[in-house]
Amino acid sequence: MKTEVSYYDQPKYAKYTIYFGISLIFLAMLKHLWYRIHDRLKISSNSSNYFSAFVDVTTSYCRFLGYKQVPPILCTIFGLPANFGSLLFMMASTLYLGLYCFVPHFWYRGCGGFGSPPLAIRAGLMATALTPFIYVLAGKSNAITLLTGISYEKLNSAHQFLGLASLVLSIVHVVPYIYQGLAEYGAASMRVQMTTAFYYMSGIPPLIFLGLLCLLSNKWIRRQCYEGFVSFHWLLGIAYFATLVWHINWGLNAQNYMWGALAFWMSQLGYRALVKTAFRPNALFLRPRIAYLTRSGPEAFLVEIPNSKVSCKPGQHCYLRFFGSRFLDNHPFSVATIPDEETPDMKFLVIPKKGLTRKLHKELVDNVSTRKKVYIDGPYGGSVRDETSFEKVVLVSTGSGISAVLPFLIKLANHVSSCRANGVKFITQKVHFIWIIRYEHDLSWFEKEIFDSLRKAEDIIEVNIYVCRKESDTNSIASKQESDVVRETKQDVIYMRPDIKSVIKAATLLLGKRTMIVSSGSDSMKRTVSRVASSLQARVFNGDVNNQGIEEVYLHTESFGW
Secondary structure, eight states, X not given: OTTTSOGGGTHHHHHHHHHHHHHHHHXXXXXXXXXXXXXXXXXXXXXXXXXXHHHHHHHHHHHHHHTXXXXXXXXXXXXXXXXXXXXXXXXXXXXXXXXXXXXXXXXXXXXXXXXXXXXXXXXXXHHHHHHHHHHHHTOSSOHHHHHHOOOXXXXXXXXXXXXXXXXXXXXXXXXXXXHHHHHHHOHHHHHHXXXXXXXXXXXXXXXXXXXXHHHTTOHHHHHHSHHHHHHHHHHHHHHHHHHHHHHHTTGXXXXXXXXXXXXHHHHHHHHIIIIISTTSSSTTTTOOEEEEEEEOSTTOEEEEXXXXXXXXXXXXXXXXXXXXXXXXXXXXXXXXXOOOSSOOOEEEEEOOOSTHXXXXXXXXXXXXXXXXXXXXXXXXXXXSSOGGGOXXXXXXXXXXXXXXXXXXXXXXXXXXXXXXXXXXXXXXXEEEEEEEEEEGGGGGGTHXXXXXXXXXXXXXXXXXXXXXXXXXXXXXXXXXXXXXXXXXXXXXXXXXXXXXXXXXXXXTSSOOSEEEEEEESOHHHHHHHHHHHHHHTHHHHTHHHHOOOOOEEEEEEEOOOO
């Protein structure tokens, strides 16, 4: 049995684990490249061919499944991703890792004297091979995002899944040693080995640290104490890495996977520091920017950073670190504007919850400070698609989710206005903007931006703002003096609590040749939009039957629930 399962042949299991991960990344990279090329071709010629039609139909079948939603109760209990596409990825990866680990025989050797159990060795090597992917996915600026265009917050579910997969493989790595040791030598001998043998002693700390990393990454824990979670997660990640290197001890060259993980990790941190943060080598190197805080309604405030010199795309977000106000806290906020030459300011909408945002809001209410020094980390995220290449764009948001959706409206309005001014043809023929808010005074958040967009491209923009509660708040700033902007915008306001499914179906009743749906807001709303987007794929793959000529229905969602 020793010759049938050679100890030195075991590294192949780690290599093929790496190859599987690289294959998935390669497929995602091809999809990203296709999107980039496809959007540019549509802008330049807006024509189709047999190959693109085949890809569109194939993609629509994938989206039909991928956009479907996993029941929320299962997501809560088992920590599953919300959409079926991510769940299929996890199921396929679990099947591959499970079969590759357990199907090969033998699991054990005739006795411990013939060497380590083959099952233990291959499970340990596979767990080690997952480490580079785990640490790459941990970065806000990471190589996988660069290659695939998938933002780090959407990859977070994969990061958590791989951490859990590594934990399971690590336990599988441990169990055969304990089982065979107990069977051959007894409990007394095993107790001695656990406290004296190097590989037993060194294997316990990384297993504990990895278990804590997975356990404390629970969504409920993250929501209760996000700042503490981030700091402790970093410390545990470093401890796990160091103790795992110690445990490997140059066995079967497995340390090479750790050096690869370290190289990716350090290069990503360096890139983020030099390109995304205050270490950026420009005029503001290590210098904070000035931010102005203003109240916007009773339970919201705006953060404006004049002349930010930060280039952003629609849907992106930045992390803000306020100097002097819980300086260690680094919070993500959607960039609600598109800084450009005409309007170089960045604007963020903040709904205070607890911690930093609650402290800032209290200072603002108490007139302690409306001017803050702030460090910007970003931007990150956003859509990989070019929204100007779609004939129809549907923008849906609830409450403060407008921060992630409004920039799409602004960019499309600016694009149409610029094309008309220069006599250039543009693709987008219809933009349907839907915003659902609780109170009328919430209109004051971005009334000017909505009105300016309407002014620039009123003939192609349809605005529907649903106010769920008509009663005014006497303490609201907006209710004290109604501006001309508010009066103009109110022509699009509907006072009712809408049925989101009906609203989305009405907005997508007439689709463009290519339609893009962007949504941000409550989890229930995003689930509803995803289900509708899934059902709309039938208009693409049944195109020969309905003869509507619809080529694509693409969905982009924004969420900060990671």
